[in-house]
Amino acid sequence: MVTATLNNTVLASSDRTQVVEGNHYFPPDSIKNEFFKPSDTHTTCSWKGVASYYNAQVGDQLVPDAAWYYPKTTTDKAKPIEGWVAFYKNKVDVK
Template identity: 40%
Template sequence: MKATVNGTVVAEAPESELVGIEGNHYFPPSSLTSGAFTESATQYTCPWKGHAQYWDVVTDGETHRDAAWSYPEPFAGAAEKVGHDFAGYVAFDKSQVSIG
């Protein structure tokens, strides 16, 4: 499965390696395109997943603000709820990034 922005691949992994959470596909950190992500200052805390790290996605010199997010250190019990450790896995804003 691929995550693309205007045709540029920013993450790619077999579907079997993705983690589905609340309608989003979370890609493993190893599947991310190097250099396409910069940390965002946006802050958010999910009541059961934990503190999110938002990412700007940069392709072809264009920055897509807060187009991705991850949970570097999910709250205790979150992985058990999902059935898989998703620490550091990255999901994408579907209004900015195509998944397929």
């Protein structure tokens, strides 16, 4: 089981994560939506497509762009993580 936490609060937990480029991508149904707000940030990966970001908030602590996902991937290789959420390890504990 892989868990993403912020201030000892579970943001996501799953035994079905997929590891891509060293990052655990969590299935959408494992994310606790109440801790996430959409960010205006977007970046582009040459083989995955355009990433959208989430800000995470637990109590008074807001962590901008703590997580990202690809709402629509651009290659067949990236399709398995389409819509799945990954976390920045320097912003959220992932174990």
